[in-house]
Amino acid sequence: MAKVAVVGAGSWGTALAAVLADNGNEVLLWARHAEVVTTINEKRCNQKYLPTHSLPDGLQATSSMMDAVDGAELILVAVPSHALRAVVREVRPYLGEEALVVHATKGFELDSLKRMSEVIVEEVPSIGNRVAVLSGPSHAEEVIAKQPTTVVIASHSEQTACVAQSLFINSYFRVYTNPDVIGVEIGGALKNIIALGAGLSDGLGFGDNAKAALMTRGLAEMTRLGTKMGADAITFLGLAGVGDLMVTCTSHHSRNWRAGHLLGQGKALEDVLQEMGMVVEGVKTTRATQRLATSFEVEMPITTALYKVLFEGMEPRLAVEALMNRGKTSEAAELLKG
The missing domain is CATH 3.40.50.720 (NAD(P)-binding Rossmann-like Domain)
Structure with missing residues (x-):
C-alpha cells in the first residue's frame, strides 16, 4: 500500500x-x-x-x-x-x-x-x-x-x-x-483536434467514409508533427496514438467529439463551450498546434482547417470543401511529408 x-x-x-x-x-x-x-x-x-x-x-x-x-x-x-x-x-x-x-x-x-x-x-x-x-x-x-x-x-x-x-x-x-514521453504526450494532445473534426463531420451529416478518412489523415498529421518534435513514429500506432484517436473520435463520452458535433450543427464556439460546461482541450490545442506546425514547418491541413473554423469564422462546410479540393498527391508522399 x-x-x-x-x-x-x-x-x-x-x-x-x-x-x-x-x-x-x-x-x-x-x-x-x-x-x-x-x-x-x-x-x-x-x-x-x-x-x-x-x-x-x-x-x-x-x-x-x-x-x-x-x-x-x-x-x-x-x-x-x-x-x-x-x-x-x-x-x-x-x-x-x-x-x-x-x-x-x-x-x-x-x-x-x-x-x-x-x-x-x-x-x-x-x-x-x-x-x-x-x-x-x-x-x-x-x-x-x-x-x-x-x-x-x-x-x-x-x-x-x-x-x-x-x-x-x-x-x-x-x-x-x-x-517515448514525447510521442505519448503529443498523441494524447493532438487526438483531441481530430475528435473535434470527427464531431463536426457528424454534425454536418456526413457518414462513416468521411470520418474514417479524417481519422486516418489525422493520424498522419499527428505522426508528421510528432516525429519532427522528436517522437518515435511507432508510438502513434499504439494506445496513445491510434487507440486514443479511435475512442475520442467515435464515442459520445468524448467532450471534444460533442463540441465538434455542436459546431457542425451551426452553433458558435462561445455557445458550444458554455453549453459543454467543461474544458474542451481540443480548442486550445488547435491554436497551439497551428503555431507548432508553423514553427516546425509541418503541413497539417486538417488542423489548419479546424483552426479557421474555430478562430477565423470559416463555415464548416467550406472548410471540408477546401480539404477535399487540395491538390492531387500520393498517399505515401503525404505520409512522409514534413
Whole structure:
C-alpha cells in the first residue's frame, strides 16, 4: 500500500483515484472547492462529474494541498492544461524528495507551447526523471464503472514507469510502459483536434467514409508533427496514438467529439463551450498546434482547417470543401511529408 495524492477532482482525476484506491492504496483526492470535498467524503460520490458511481472506501478528499501531497509516494496530476503550471507550483512545497509525479493531462501550455512534462520539470527542476505521463483510450465514465481499459505510462526512467505501472494496474485497468514521453504526450494532445473534426463531420451529416478518412489523415498529421518534435513514429500506432484517436473520435463520452458535433450543427464556439460546461482541450490545442506546425514547418491541413473554423469564422462546410479540393498527391508522399 502506498500513500497517493490525486490533484484534480474532475471526472478523470476521480476515476483514476478510484483505480488507485481499489488497488489498496491510501488515496487523498485534492479538490479546490470545499463543497466537492464534503460531497465526496460524506456521500461517497462526485456528484458533479460522476454522480451515479460510488467511490471506494480507501479514497478520501481534501482541499488542503499540504495534507494531500505531504508524504505521498505518488502524485497524480489530472487538471486542465491551462491550470497545470499553477497547480504544480502549489504542489511543489510539499513534494517529497523521492516522490513520483504522473500527469494525466492532454494538451500543450498555450503561451510556451511546452508539453506537460516539460512544464512540470521546469517548475520542479529537482524532479529529474521521476516524471511520467498516463495516456490512452480511457473514458472516465467507463473506468469508474470498472469496464476493461488499457492505457500506457511513459517516462524517461524505466524505474519510474514500472513503479507507476504497479500502482495502477489491476484486473480491469491494464497498463503498459513506454519510454517515448514525447510521442505519448503529443498523441494524447493532438487526438483531441481530430475528435473535434470527427464531431463536426457528424454534425454536418456526413457518414462513416468521411470520418474514417479524417481519422486516418489525422493520424498522419499527428505522426508528421510528432516525429519532427522528436517522437518515435511507432508510438502513434499504439494506445496513445491510434487507440486514443479511435475512442475520442467515435464515442459520445468524448467532450471534444460533442463540441465538434455542436459546431457542425451551426452553433458558435462561445455557445458550444458554455453549453459543454467543461474544458474542451481540443480548442486550445488547435491554436497551439497551428503555431507548432508553423514553427516546425509541418503541413497539417486538417488542423489548419479546424483552426479557421474555430478562430477565423470559416463555415464548416467550406472548410471540408477546401480539404477535399487540395491538390492531387500520393498517399505515401503525404505520409512522409514534413
